[in-house]
Amino acid sequence: MPKLDDVARAAGVSKATASRALSGAAGVSPATRAKVQHAADDLGFRASGAARRLATGLTRTIGVLTPSVDRWYFGSVLHGIAHAADAHEHDVLLYDLGAFGRGGHEKFERFMRRGEVDGLVTITWSLVGGDLSRLAELGIPVATVGEPTPHSRSFCLDDSAAGEQAAEHLVRLGHRDLLHLSSETEVQPIDASSSDRRKRAFERVSARHGLRLRPVIVTPTSLEGSHLAAREILARRDRPTGIVASTDEVALGVLLAAHHLGIRVPEELSVIGVDDVPTAAAFGLTTIRQDPAQHGEDVVAWIMSALAQHPHGQPDTEPDRSHTSYAPVLVIRSSTAPPREPRG
Amino acid sequence: MPKLDDVARAAGVSKATASRALSGAAGVSPATRAKVQHAADDLGFRASGAARRLATGLTRTIGVLTPSVDRWYFGSVLHGIAHAADAHEHDVLLYDLGAFGRGGHEKFERFMRRGEVDGLVTITWSLVGGDLSRLAELGIPVATVGEPTPHSRSFCLDDSAAGEQAAEHLVRLGHRDLLHLSSETEVQPIDASSSDRRKRAFERVSARHGLRLRPVIVTPTSLEGSHLAAREILARRDRPTGIVASTDEVALGVLLAAHHLGIRVPEELSVIGVDDVPTAAAFGLTTIRQDPAQHGEDVVAWIMSALAQHPHGQPDTEPDRSHTSYAPVLVIRSSTAPPREPRG
DNA sequence: CTGAAAGCGCTTACAG
DNA sequence: CTGAAAGCGCTTACAG
Numbered sequence: 001m002p003k004l005d006d007v008a009r010a011a012g013v014s015k016a017t018a019s020r021a022l023s024g025a026a027g028v029s030p031a032t033r034a035k036v037q038h039a040a041d042d043l044g045f046r047a048s049g050a051a052r053r054l055a056t057g058l059t060r061t062i063g064v065l066t067p068s069v070d071r072w073y074f075g076s077v078l079h080g081i082a083h084a085a086d087a088h089e090h091d092v093l094l095y096d097l098g099a100f101g102r103g104g105h106e107k108f109e110r111f112m113r114r115g116e117v118d119g120l121v122t123i124t125w126s127l128v129g130g131d132l133s134r135l136a137e138l139g140i141p142v143a144t145v146g147e148p149t150p151h152s153r154s155f156c157l158d159d160s161a162a163g164e165q166a167a168e169h170l171v172r173l174g175h176r177d178l179l180h181l182s183s184e185t186e187v188q189p190i191d192a193s194s195s196d197r198r199k200r201a202f203e204r205v206s207a208r209h210g211l212r213l214r215p216v217i218v219t220p221t222s223l224e225g226s227h228l229a230a231r232e233i234l235a236r237r238d239r240p241t242g243i244v245a246s247t248d249e250v251a252l253g254v255l256l257a258a259h260h261l262g263i264r265v266p267e268e269l270s271v272i273g274v275d276d277v278p279t280a281a282a283f284g285l286t287t288i289r290q291d292p293a294q295h296g297e298d299v300v301a302w303i304m305s306a307l308a309q310h311p312h313g314q315p316d317t318e319p320d321r322s323h324t325s326y327a328p329v330l331v332i333r334s335s336t337a338p339p340r341e342p343r344g
Numbered sequence: 345m346p347k348l349d350d351v352a353r354a355a356g357v358s359k360a361t362a363s364r365a366l367s368g369a370a371g372v373s374p375a376t377r378a379k380v381q382h383a384a385d386d387l388g389f390r391a392s393g394a395a396r397r398l399a400t401g402l403t404r405t406i407g408v409l410t411p412s413v414d415r416w417y418f419g420s421v422l423h424g425i426a427h428a429a430d431a432h433e434h435d436v437l438l439y440d441l442g443a444f445g446r447g448g449h450e451k452f453e454r455f456m457r458r459g460e461v462d463g464l465v466t467i468t469w470s471l472v473g474g475d476l477s478r479l480a481e482l483g484i485p486v487a488t489v490g491e492p493t494p495h496s497r498s499f500c501l502d503d504s505a506a507g508e509q510a511a512e513h514l515v516r517l518g519h520r521d522l523l524h525l526s527s528e529t530e531v532q533p534i535d536a537s538s539s540d541r542r543k544r545a546f547e548r549v550s551a552r553h554g555l556r557l558r559p560v561i562v563t564p565t566s567l568e569g570s571h572l573a574a575r576e577i578l579a580r581r582d583r584p585t586g587i588v589a590s591t592d593e594v595a596l597g598v599l600l601a602a603h604h605l606g607i608r609v610p611e612e613l614s615v616i617g618v619d620d621v622p623t624a625a626a627f628g629l630t631t632i633r634q635d636p637a638q639h640g641e642d643v644v645a646w647i648m649s650a651l652a653q654h655p656h657g658q659p660d661t662e663p664d665r666s667h668t669s670y671a672p673v674l675v676i677r678s679s680t681a682p683p684r685e686p687r688g
Numbered sequence: 689c690t691g692a693a694a695g696c697g698c699t700t701a702c703a704g
Numbered sequence: 705c706t707g708a709a710a711g712c713g714c715t716t717a718c719a720g
Contacts (some may be wrong), residue, residue: 003697014707019699029705049460050403051697053394053714059435069426070419070637079414082440091458092438093405096426107430114435116393134564223626256626259603282567282600293414358691363715373689395713397695410713690720694712704706 001206002043010039031254048295058275061091062303063117065108067124069096072277073292077123077145080296088304093117105131112138119156119303121145121296124156124194134318143299145292146194148323155299155324157274157290160195162328164245165200166272166288169330171205172339175270177212178202179233180245181254195246198274205264214240219250226253234261234269241270241339248273248280248287255283255335266337268321276331278303283333290326346387355383359671366391397460404646405435406462409452411468413440416621417636421467424640432648437461449475456482463647465489465640468500468538481662485650487643489636490538492667497650499643499668503538506672507545510588510616510632513674515549518682519614520585521556523547523577525598526590527565539590541667546588558584563594570597576614577688579603585614585683592617592624592631599627599679610681620675628678634670642668 008018021028021036053059070075085092097107124146132151133144142155180202185193221230234257245251251273258265278290365372365380396401412418429436441451468490476495479486487497517600524546529537563573578601589595595617602609620633
């Protein structure tokens with residue numbers, strides 16, 4: 001493995017000059033730069049990352065703390081992050097924390113002990129408030145996606161607006177008897193979870209239009225969980241005419257339950273979700289779309305700009321803790337329609 | 345940030361001794377070790393990874409090259425890798441290559457230029473043969489999951505057995521008229537893709553039992569894609585009594601198509617997939633199970649053992665290029681049953 | 689069992 | 705525009 005010294009010698013210059021030429025620093029004559037570049041290419045020179053890190057203190061790496069990688073939301077955010085990081089020639093160090101209480105905290109401690117990154121993004125639910133505030137000690141740009149939080153810069157769908165839009169869509173179609181179905185948040189979120197915010201939005205719409213008051217149902221977080229819960233709800237003769245689900249996964253469970261019970265959608269039941277997962281289209285699910293990969297790209301863009309302003313750690317000025325809220329988009333498919341005339 | 349020197353001074357020993365005490369190296373008196381440990385804890389000392397890397401040449405990082413993170417198979421493998429790497433106190437550097445032709449190759453080049461890792465796992469389809477063989481130049485343990493390949497150590501479901509088991513299950517139930525539906529592989533795989541191997545297995549079973557010969561259908565890789573294709577197939581009066589899908593995603597598309605056409609499953613149509621994705625259970629899909637997270641854990645275990653044997657790069661001996669094949673497991677649910685008596 | 693010293697491979701003031 | 709030298713913070717023979 002050739003090193004800078006070899007390149008310098010081959011080009012007939014000093015290590016200092018070789019370094020400057022290769023890094024693109026100003027103050028190197030074009031001729032010298034070309035000579036060095038040529039030598040480097042010839043030898044197949046690759047600078048040692050470790051040496052550079054030690055000398056500059058910069059890792060060119062951004063860390064990602066996530067509670068999961070094998071679910072749509074997290075995978076999509078991660079995809080966006082990886083893509084954007086790559087565009088900036090940065091690496092992605094992945095910490096798959098898993099849910100808390102299942103070893104997540106230990107992994108977090110390991111990260112704090114070991115992780116050397118220039119910037120950090122934590123995806124919702126990977127951390128609780130106490131840990132999030134410890135992140136500030138790191139002295140690097142930190143951002144959260146999936147949760148508006150006062151602890152750091154954050155990026156997230158406007159859950160309230162999403163919840164309202166979903167309910168309002170059904171109200172506009174003529175529904176007066178809706179039920180809200182959400183799934184549990186596995187980890188205690190920082191403040192209210194996105195489910196909570198969507199649920200509250202639903203309640204506001206309910207109150208605003210004087211809809212029938214029904215208890216909000218919370219199901220286990222899986223298609224199977226919402227399927228079973230929906231089956232019970234829909235089997236009652238007194239079932240609602242529409243269901244507002246907190247996520248597409250929950251909504252899909254409802255669709256499945258309706259299918260098993262022989263309830264036609266949307267003729268006899270309207271269903272709306274949030275997310276627009278890839279399978280939603282195939283199922284004709286009306287939903288509120290969000291684009292987590294975009295959030296991932298944006299969070300990296302922010303980190304890069306923060307890094308550009310303060311190459312070495314946080315300045316004395318207050319860190320940026322603003323929040324970016326994404327507007328939800330209603331996607332109408334075939335799972336929603338006006339309710340049937342009252343039965344009887 | 346305290347450094348080793350500070351710890352040494354606080355403990356009243358030399359840097360050398362402090363280093364040895366902290367690293368757990370042999371030849372340090374218990375009393376000294378305790379003293380140093382205490383000082384380190386007191387100061388909140390964290391060794392600089394960059395300095396350690398530079399001194400030892402070890403990164404304590406394993407790289408992952410994957411074509412995707414937001415799909416079940418890849419996400420699951422990644423989850424297993426992250427979990428196992430963490431248990432070994434190693435970090436995971438993620439390279440989300442995306443499909444080739446869409447910038448994947450460029451990202452690969454960047455990895456080759458920059459990625460400094462102790463071991464590497466490439467997940468199927470992220471690389472073509474030529475690139476895979478270049479990986480050998482890295483001089484680090486390399487393994488592939490999802491594809492048996494002569495280029496490196498590899499881990500993969502026994503696709504042939506999976507394909508056979510799926511078809512044999514339906515044959516045992518009495519089916520004589522089956523159709524095989526598979527989805528495209530987005531990237532040119534190293535040898536035959538897993539879809540190909542499953543398809544060929546299906547053909548062997550067909551031949552063995554003298555089943556009706558039907559053309560194999562290939563659909564775009566998405567639920568929507570298989571749904572549409574299945575709709576066309578099932579709408580024909582001459583449709584098969586059972587469908588062997590190359591993956592659960594494809595199988596789910598078939599289920600959806602059957603639902604839309606009013607074809608009852610399993611009474612009028614049997615459907616079987618491969619994977620056992622989380623949604624399969626909710627849909628009552630009979631399938632051939634595989635556990636990608638386990639593959640991820642195993643691949644890391646192998647890398648760790650390879651690293652333990654040859655801490656610094658490959659030895660002169662031939663690298664291990666053996667293959668681990670996982671036995672498929674038939675999971676019978678409610679999407680398969682004996683065919684109805686011949687219609688008419 | 690412990691220490692002084694060299695070395696890992698870069699970058700960056702400081703001079704010129 | 706270029707070079708000599710110090711320094712980043714560890715580890716590891718080599719002596720003792």
